[in-house]
Amino acid sequence: MHLDHEKISALAALGEPAEAEALGVLEKASLAGGLSLEEAAILLSIKDSALLNELFRIAGEVKERVFGRRIVLFAPLYLSNYCTNGCTYCGFRSQNRDVPRKALTVDEAVSEAKALVAMGFKRVLLVTGEDPRWGLDYITSCVRAIYERTGMRIVHVNAPPMDTDSLRELKKSGAGVYQSFQETYHRPTYAVMHPSGRKKDYDFRLDVMDRAMDAGFGDVGIGPLLGLYDYRFDSLASIAHSERLFKNYGTHAHTISIPRLMPAEAGLDDAPYRVSDEELKKVVAVFRLSVPSAGIVASTREPAEFRATLIHTGATQLSAASRTNPGGYAGEKSLEQFSTNDHRSLIEVIRSIIDEGLLPSLCTTCYRVGRTGSEFTGKTMAGEMEKFCQANAVLTLKEYLLDYCQNGSKEALQKAIDEGLKGVDPGIRKALAQKLDELEAGERDLFF
Secondary structure (H helix, E strand, C coil): CCCCHHHHHHHHCCCCCCHHHHHHHHHHHCCCCCCCHHHHHHHHCCCCHHHHHHHHHHHHHHHHHHHCCEEEEEEEEEEECCCCCCCCCCCCCCCCCCCCCCECCHHHHHHHHHHHHHHCCCEEEEEECCCHHHCHHHHHHHHHHHHHHCCCCEEEEECCCCCHHHHHHHHHCCCCCEECCCECCCHHHHHHHCCCCHHHCHHHHHCHHHHHHHCCCCCEEECECECCCCHHHHHHHHHHHHHHHHHHHCCCCCEEECCECCCCCCCCCCCCCCCCHHHHHHHHHHHHHHCCCCEEEECCCCCHHHHHHHCCCCCCEEECCCCCCCCHHHCCCCCCCCCCCCCCCHHHHHHHHHHCCCEEECCCHHHHHCCCHHHHHHHHHCCCCHHHHHHHHHHHHHHHHHHCCCHHHHHHHHHHHHHHHHCCCHHHHHHHHHHHHHHHCCCCCCCC
């Protein structure tokens, strides 16, 4: 995959735009049809507070037009913190020789997944370091066992880049989204931050999304680690990456994550390029307007109060109750990949989303009915996904209320469901009411 680094560098260095120029781009952005790289660069260069507020407002409106008021929830499950790479910012780096390492057995991975299911989660993201001792066969065994032995409905995978044949085997195991982050798209910085291990190969990592698509993955997840280099460069490069996927495969990146560099044991003491809260909000908004079909993922790296802001400026997915070490849900002490700042339980995050006037969702439908890849992108850009997202959010929240919710939260969740019903497309409202009755009668896993 070729990215025009010279062009991206020039766009990242743009000065503050004139008001008329910025407003013109925002007017186009409000149509939810996406933006060019040049237009995205203009929005990333905004500094004026009034224009920033307009950017945030329009991004929030586009998010609701495309996906409704739903916010999807998931949890990461770390399989192994063994790693042969020397990433200078990561707690898993191979140079951390005197810290506790652990690779879950398949049975332990199942136990961790069962713990998440017991909380109410239906989707999980498996994460692992890069070590050939715990490679493809290990990962696929964990994926299959979690499906077979737990109630988890979809398993996504964040794993080191592989060749096409290996990715094909990973897809056959049932993995939903394949996720891998470039960390930084700036080649000189990438070389400094990744001095050893297989990960030092910039191009092998960059090209993995093409290999994943060729291997049958309709959905892939990308993202920069913000703070390693100029956030404008890495944000624009992420958009360019998604554009290349769309050009070659007819689908944008399914998700774009926005991790901001956090402290890690024996890692960097501080971010080389600090990203402020206001700048991160701007990144979220510009991702939303540039790639409207993408899910924008905000992890527990960010504190609760700030994540509540991000879901109004374009973020559509939140992790919850996260542990970033293998065995974390069983209470084991092992090396964490990074520190987290939002330690709330799933129900606490659900309640906070409701308090923000939005609708929590535990939906896993699209991956299981084949609404993925170019079909997902096409339906989303045509405005046809919102009705499914809203209805499925109502169904999954009702199921959570019936099976997991304690008395203290039932009233709030039922009120959110009632409010969510008001926003459901009239064409499926009757069918939704029937499915809600079926849930009350004991049926489960109902969707549109």
